[in-house]
Amino acid sequence: MKKVLAVLLAGILCVGVFAGCGKSDDGGKASAGSQAAQEEKKEGAMVGISVPKASTGWTAAVTYYAEKYCKDNNLNYKLVQAESTNDQANQIDDLISMKPDVIVLLPINDELATAAQTVKDAGITLVNFDRTLGATEPDYYLAGDNPGCGSAGADWMVETLGKEFDVAVCSVTSWGNIAEERKAAFEERLKEIAPEANIVNEYASESASQEDGLKLMSDVLQSNPELDAVFCVDDEQGVGILQAINEANRKDIKAVYAAGGGASVYLDKIKDSAFPIATVSYYPSMICDAIQIAVDVAEGKTHDAKTIEEAVVISADNMDEWKESIGFDPDAPY
Structure with a gap:
């Protein structure tokens, strides 16, 4: 009788162990699948973003809105800030080496034309934001009016x-x-x-x-x-x-x-x-529209080559309405 009970207990333990392993294995697969889904989302179109280092509140807010937009939308991106034209040209070379799908460029000035051309020569889509690039024609351009x-x-x-x-x-x-x-x-x-x-x-x-x-x-x-x-x-x-x-x-x-x-x-x-x-209106959050163009074209969507956002006069009569219309962020450094 004792021998029979021992055999039965051993069987129950084996079933429990195998049931536990099965549960652990399923959970591991679910966890791995969830992680893979997250990594796949992060591994979407790679967007490089090059902007000047903040010398005014406007350029500081460009960086603020760009970072916020990329994080809020879980984008795969690399943002760099340049102190000079030479610095920005070197940073563009670094971005090119990362093989992004698109580079969004707010140049310090049109001296960045040569560096911008290297982006195009590398087969990378170039979205030019705000300041123009002289003789270099970007694939897409967005600015205020x-x-x-x-x-x-x-x-x-x-x-x-x-x-x-x-x-x-x-x-x-x-x-x-x-x-x-x-x-x-x-x-x-x-x-x-x-x-x-x-x-x-x-x-x-x-x-x-x-x-x-x-x-x-x-x-x-x-x-x-x-x-x-x-x-x-x-x-x-x-x-x-x-x-x-x-x-x-x-x-x-x-x-x-x-x-x-x-x-x-x-x-x-x-x-x-x-x-x-x-x-x-010439608000720095326009950078978000430039980044979205970059993401869209990397995913095969079409956009106009040139986008100019409307200039709206802001006075005491319409200031509150204008703030509401653009989603004015009081925490932005501008």
């Missing part, structure tokens, strides 16, 4: 001041074609709709920083004892310009228009300003 940013400023200024006023035009020397497009479009449109308006002079700072804007505008004010308005090419430059006007207690200035951005530090001043000020 730079001429529209300028011409919209002329329309707003005439609506605000009428057709006769003196205006100073402030640009940024290091920006190349972007600043030139905004400035030229403003001047052309102003001449068209208000030929009596007088551009007292053109001025420029080296960068679009608030500090450079303050220094530039201090010189402009000294050179112009009487002035009605200021046009500048960037929000952050505009903050420095507003600071100079306030510190000089210049009551003669009746309007300031910044041709591009949507920077929170500038938007905060719109409703509290003693005189009308405005900006126009």
Whole structure:
């Protein structure tokens, strides 16, 4: 009897052991399958992203939105930030060596044309964001409407001041074609709709920083004892310009228009300003659209070769609605 019980117990133990092994094996397969699915998702189209290292809030926000978009969408990506044109060219070579499907490039300036051409020569799709690349034609290009940013400023200024006023035009020397497009479009449109308006002079700072804007505008004010308005090419430059006007207690200035951005530090001043000020949409979250183009074309979807996003004037009348329309992120560094 004892022998029979021993045999029965041994059988039960064997069944239990094999049942346990079977369960463990199934669970292992399920876990491995889940991990493989995750790895497969991460191993989708590889996107390289090259941007300048943050010198202004706008470029800092480009990186912020790019990282956030890639992480939120579980993309397979590599983002690098360059301190100089040589640094960016070297980083592009490094990205090429990783064999990505697409590279999204915000160049420091058009000196990156040669480096950009090496991307195309390597058979990698090139999506150019914002600043252009001179003679090198990207496969896809996405930017805000730079001429529209300028011409919209002329329309707003005439609506605000009428057709006769003196205006100073402030640009940024290091920006190349972007600043030139905004400035030229403003001047052309102003001449068209208000030929009596007088551009007292053109001025420029080296960068679009608030500090450079303050220094530039201090010189402009000294050179112009009487002035009605200021046009500048960037929000952050505009903050420095507003600071100079306030510190000089210049009551003669009746309007300031910044041709591009949507920077929170500038938007905060719109409703509290003693005189009308405005900006126009050129928000850094556009980089997300460029990245999505990269993902789409890598997956075989079609896109227009050139995408220009609309320039919308932002004033006290529509600022809240505009913020809501773009999903404005108060945590972004811009």
